[in-house]
Amino acid sequence: MAGSSHLVDSSWEQQLNKMAEQLKTFLDKNGKEKNLKKSASIFHQMGLLYKEQSKQDDFITKKLSLIRSVALLNAAVIRQPGDEQFKQSLKDFCSDLLKTAGAKILDADLLKIAQEVKEMAENMRKNNNESLQQVKNIPYDLAIDEQKKLQEEKIANIKTIQAQITENYKNIMKFVSNKSEKIMGNPPCKYSITGMGSLARCEITPYSDFEHIILLEEGAQDKNNYPEVLEYFRWFSVIFQTIIINLQETIIPSVAIPSFKHVTKPGEKEFFDAFTKRGISFDGLMPHACKLPLGRMERTKQKPWTNELIKPVNEMLTYLDKDEDLKNGYRISDVLMNTCQVYGDEQIYQQFSEGVRNVLRSDQPSHHERLMKQLNEDLTNFHAFNSLNALNMDSKCNIKRLVYRTSTLFISALGRLNSIDDGSSFAIIDQLNNNNIIDDETAHLLSYAIAMSCQVRLKVYMEKESQDDYVGEEQLYDAFDxxxxxxxxxxxxxxxxxxxxAIVYNLQDVIRNKDDLSNLRFNITLTPRDKFRMLYVLQLYDRVISEWESYSQEQPPNTSSQDELWIRHYVADAYYVMHQYKESLLMLERLDRFQEALQFIGRVKSEILYLNLSHSRKNSYRGHFAHISARCQYELKEYQLAIDQFMEASEYFALVDQRDEPWKEISKANCFYYIGLCLYDLGDYDAAITEAEKSLQHFEQHNGSVNDKCECYSLLGRCHLERDDYDKALKYFQTELDLRLQFVPSEKQDSDEKIKFARSNIQICQENLELEMLYWTSLTI
Incomplete structure (x- = not known):
């Protein structure tokens, strides 16, 4: 263990980088720790170094070093809770911090206070979990009236749960604020701890971080002792954060240790704290975060500025019209639009709220332009349908991005567009309804969407006992599994x-297609196409087919309808996935003869020409219909017809706008692969190799799944095997096997059919190579 005399012998940055390099040797390929004892020792050393360095820092970076120090010392204790040296270092830090901060109560026990907070948090989580267990899932096959009744019950239950969590969370933060104030002594002026983010929206979880600012009374900036006033609240914030970090729910990356990024080479995984439970913490110190009183304390090359969020009311209000120096990955004007009082002087908070309301109600072009720019960015980044489509090629789902923000961001935007200053999404929807912007049914649907988004996030966090947004597996192997x-x-x-x-897709579609959102009036009605679309995208193929069986009996066929063209596409593809190939073709043409089926498909694609669609959308329709028919023809062993259709599909996909078909390049690669497969079955191995190589290259360039690439290697191996080129065949089969073994669990490898097939092909190649060797050896003898 390095002592303090050693710590100052050389550049502290070099020492931190050396420690980070050492930590890398204890990480796996995903940046996760393999040896907790060794990593704990490194975190302990780094924590002591930051503490020592803080003595040399200026008045701002001193606080940054201390925050990093306490986070690292806690990380060491978390990993080795029985190590008395680690615990003593943390205790000494807390004691020394109070002296450095000039606290009034120097013997305050920050660790004991944190333990009290932890008990409050555990009670909150226990009560929340019990309430959440009472909210039941709605069965699929129910009458509409019964569904709506259960939906209304769920909305009411989630509203109650969110209100309870919000109140409990505020009480925790009031407790920490009160303790911090008493430790620092009487404040030099009146102030308000003001919450932001999901706390202000009444959508907080028991594992959320605390985004907040400190508002000072107006006029504090004119006092002679204003620098001392700011220092008081800066140290108040450091003590507040130290108590929160001592809960041991703050992951190390949130304090943004530069050395970890500095020693990471391009293509390497950065250090990822998979061991610390991510729960109640402050907003992180990363450049894109910093929604906390101390604000952004470090400059970067791309963003060479700092900002502080401890300000008098009117100075804080000026941020509502700024964004030139605050683009940290968010706009501070956006987060300041939605706040709540947590602790301190209520009147100061009310003054700030009134100022925000005045901005919301103003007709300032700059405010509207920023709002519209942000809204357009959100429509791209949180596009519900494209995000769902993307999951076809991923194995993990970020529920915060996919299920929470796809609804709440847009309800919030509608509130601000209509000068509604109530932060709750539910309250915004009610006000939109009261103002006749939406009707009762639309209000119900939107409220249900918000209830669903909150329930999903709460359930995932509670089940993981952590603010972990991901559901799914670590790595995608087979896109079809x-x-x-x-x-x-x-x-x-x-x-x-x-x-x-279905609801959020329609909501986003309304917003996207309205030219003038300032006078927006809209209603949402869920159509059969909405239902089929989401069943299909969520891969509920058996539901797609059962829904079609009911729908087709009630509705006469109408192939000139855009809605039915898409419904048929979803159902046809569902039949294909369920291996009902003839049914898939019949779905497209409603005829029994194969040639007439092809004619029907051609007719449907011709009818698309007369629909009111963009050129890109028409080609998307045509590509999908050609692709479905081609796959079915392949399964029916009509290989030449399948080749023609796959070529046609790839040509259509090439003409599609990426925004209409995010995975068009993967679809093209899939066409190339199937063309190669058809050529292989027809015995044209040279041509099959060309297509397989083209497919593999396309999958590599556009992030195809592991299984996609393996299938290409397998096809290339089989083609070369048929050409008696055993060396090349062996190379491709071995590459395929090695890749599959990386992603199939060891306990399943012996039973995996594709792995067994690859091993069998390798054995065939090896046996043939041995025969060749024996043959040539016999000739020389």
């Missing part, structure tokens, strides 16, 4: 998940 949708649906049931995405 992807469990991410099943894991997502398990959280609240298939009926609720289908309805959620």
């Amino acid at each position: 992807n469990k991410v949708f099943a894991n997502l649906i398990d959280t609240v049931g298939d009926r609720s998940m289908v309805n959620y995405f």
